[in-house]
Amino acid sequence: MRTSFACLMKPVLHGYFRSSCSWRVRIAFALKGIDYDQVPVNLIKDGGQQITAQYKALNPMQQVPAVTIDGMTLSQSLAIIQYVDETRPGPRLLPADPKQRAKVRMICDLIASGIQPLQNLYVMQKIGTDKVQWAQHFISRGFEALEFILKQTAGKYCVGDEISMADICLAPQVYNAERFKVDVDQFPTIKQLNETLLELEAFKESHPARQPDTPDDLRI
Structure with missing residues (x-):
């Protein structure tokens, strides 16, 4: 309850x-x-x-x-x-069905453990001059796996037709990929899902370009 x-x-x-x-x-x-x-x-x-x-x-x-x-x-x-x-x-951000819920958690863990930590600010500060290539490598590697999985799980959203925590993880990671100049066109399922998500009001109002601490030159 x-x-x-x-x-x-x-x-x-x-x-x-x-x-x-x-x-x-x-x-x-x-x-x-x-x-x-x-x-x-x-x-x-x-x-x-x-x-x-x-x-x-x-x-x-x-x-x-x-x-x-x-x-x-x-x-x-x-x-x-x-x-x-x-x-x-x-x-509900996690599906009631155990199998669907497991798929959501798998996608979340892939992003939150297998991609994002390898290109966060602390890691980038340690890498030095090769940081862009480092980020591109690990994002692309992760997206190859993610694209394969999403082709099997996706409907309108990452897992079926109900929005979930997987979608909440996906859009910010695509934003990071674009910041590091990863060609997202290589991953059509990821690209389509992200475009769908960015049309939702919850994703628009929470976007990095619309926050109280967003620098003026990055606002939209």
């Missing part, structure tokens, strides 16, 4: 406009109709606001996002999304 938390304080999302993990949480909140506050954590300014002692006390991994919700602090985007799915009304 899902519990009503309507009487509690609004969640607070500590994130960065261009962080794909932060965007995942923004999408989930938008799909669920959750009102929340944002506290920007600039990953670049002053060497990175995520490495301050104040933020480390909030998230010991010194990453974004971190969400304060229902009297606790959660990090790791998928844990946050699953918590709000289990406790808030609105569209």
